[in-house]
Amino acid sequence: MIKKFIKRILGVKNKANSQQPQVLGPKEHGIDPTLLSANAVRVTQTLQEAGFKAFVVGGAVRDLLLGVKPKDFDVATNATPEQVKRLFRRAFIIGKRFQIVHVMFGQDLIEVTTFRGASSEGAPKDEHGRVLRDNTFGEQHEDAARRDFTINAMYYDPASQTVLDYHNGIADIRSRTLRIIGLPEARFREDPVRLLRVVRFAAKLGFVIDPDTREPIQVMAPLINNVPAARVFDEMLKLLMSGHALACLQQLRKEGLHHGLLPLLDVVLEQPLGEKFVTLALAGTDERVRQGKGVSPGFLFAALLWHQVLEKWNAYQAASEYPIPALHLAADDVLDAQTEKLALQRRIATDMRDIWAMQPRFERRTGKSPYKLLEHPRLRAGYDFLLLRCESGEIDPEIGEWWTAFIAADGPGRAELLTRKPKVEEESPAPKKRRRRGGRNKQKAAPAEGSST
Template sequence: MIRKLISRVFSGKKPAANRHEPAVIPVSSHGITRDRISSGSRRTCETLQQHGYKAYVVGGAVRDLLIGAEPKDFDVATDATPEQVRHCFRRSRIIGRRFQIVHVMMGQETIEVTTFRGALDANTKKDEHGRVLHDNVFGTQAEDAARRDFTANALYYDPATEAVLDYHHGVGDLKAKTLRMIGEPRARYREDPVRMLRAVRLAAKLGLQIDPEARKPIRDMADLLENVPPARLFDEMLKLLTSGFSVKCLTQLRDEGLHHGLLPLLDVILEQPMGEKFVMLALANTDDRVRRGKGTSPSFLFATLLWHEVLAHWEKLLAEGQLKIPALYQAMDHVLDVQGEKLAITRRITGDIKELWALQPRFEQRAGKRPYALLEQPRFRAAYDFLVLRAQAGEIDMEIADWWTRFQNVEGDKRGEMLLPEQPGDKKKRRRRKKKPAAGPSASE
């Protein structure tokens, strides 16, 4: 033993830390006081601790506070089972299949409470590629920390003591601006391929460099995303697009070779100069809104990502001699059907996307009563914003967007003065659309 100790000292190697014992970092070192934790998460931890359970604010909230960012959500981890958590809170419910969690309602907040997860073993249900399918196995806090994806997410904050428990050197990695995987990266990506997307999103959002050992396998393992349920991919894509750093995320997705397996048509869009300019303008606009605390629309985001594929297919159908509007609807259905095979875009969002696209040709009509009717459309404002992006990207003449900007900001006679003269064919088209009275006996007969 003495010989080993002397050898270790002279070799300069540090003794291996006990992986089951976390580093306990006091508030004097990390600076996170309990008043910076949401009242709902603080009360949730206090209630569970009063019932004799361990309870901590965990993961992203702790990570964000350490780097000076404002957390979006405050999640809680505990050694209480979902049923035990539910019995501690009158307003709570158990959700989830793959791994059960409890939603605890605290005033206006909904706190997501998870039970410490246990280590995977030979009995863990997986698919043929190694993806974990069923995971309601509970364990110790140390096992829970080891199951988390990145060291920066394996951090536990105790509101009672204001201490941070760090099992995997996550605080040190954050200081070093490194996103490091817990465990062997290839095995962790097989367990959950979405971790590859999460690595890209977190690195872009937090300004971190992906550790080379975690980055190296991503391009080779991108095909595993094909086995992820479309609903999970849609949720992760939405998080990426609304992160406030979507331009950086999208660029890094392409650099890592992940865009082919995520949005099948995205790589085609980004290879078109006009398409890439349009997409990047839309994402930059979304990033700006997120950073200013304004709302974002999933419908608008996906409409911008896919618009140039709709345009390409629409032009192809027009070249084949199809009518303008029926061809547009056929192109919309085609593009959304292709995406539906990979991303489970909800029916409501799909409907909104199609409405945004369908309104675009109507902006070309600036004569007669049609501009007034378009102003009354419920989706006018979103469709107008879409039109402005198209003009900024050089797809259409900026004069059209400027006209609609002025038209909606004036009233009465001034609007009428702006209308363009009707073309000779416009009145004939309207007459053709009027329904002829049905032939048959009159009411008196």
């Protein structure tokens, strides 16, 4: 009794209190039921009718409380993965670190997780403390404590329209504060990806990071190097395609987390031309996301890494390499440097190479070259990339204007455009012939006209 009294006087929260959630009714939380996914409701209803507890949980509840329609819906339950799987026709158990169930309704996916128990001391960890596997199931209050941030640790029951709040998440939402649950150092160490999630949520939601949560971030940033590259890539993709990519990147730099994720990106952003190019690319991506348009990961990463490619491209040409082979060598170098940090999918890397390889071809505006480029399956992405280069001041805007007119023109119009002598050719002296490097096979293709150097 004396200990409890002292804790109460000092304002120390009784640990047992976190087992009893704050229960919020419809008038208190203000969630609009029409923003819910019908399939998420169907999953919770099916589980409840089978005698299990089931709630919409995590980011979906957070977004509902903010009056935003969630993109994804997760469900938490006391049913085991096997019990969940038996209740749905199309359900698949996945995951090694922690098993979850994907319930499919056409193309709609609802992710169902079993309440996680308190983290076991015996759970396999790496030498830095990162939890490798932990399939311990438990009670709802234990599951809430295992979640990363207070604003992501609330549970919504569509049947009763009540919200269960174990860690004062509703108060943090109202004060727009991002706060980690538990000791920040321990939580970041057990899963360093949370360092990136802090940045993404703070930038996306416009929340302030709680001082205790922020304090260890820079010191613990190197722990990200211990996370599998595929997980880092997935988190970076979420960050860059969140609709707040520019704000996220700025927040990454502010928290000192950008080093090593995209090698030399911090250097590029400190150079006026590179910073303008990346800023334009990210702003364009954010606008497309806000408009509900698709975004190509290949285009996005091609833009982020372009100035590293450009620097190496110039270096190879200065060493007497022909423009086209030099560009391919530069692309190889940059993509190889990324392999250790980001597990770029082969399809994305191929798209990046195509976009980069088209750039010198846009400067060939004679003969059949423009017509051949029109047939390229990635023309639109390459053309949009060209316009970014023009807008950032990297190359003459006249090139982009010419291609805009050429793409829009009919047959006679295109023929007429080809008779015009490009302005850059009129103003620039003829390029000097490059000296062939000794011992090289003769190049059959002539170097690109007016290639960027």
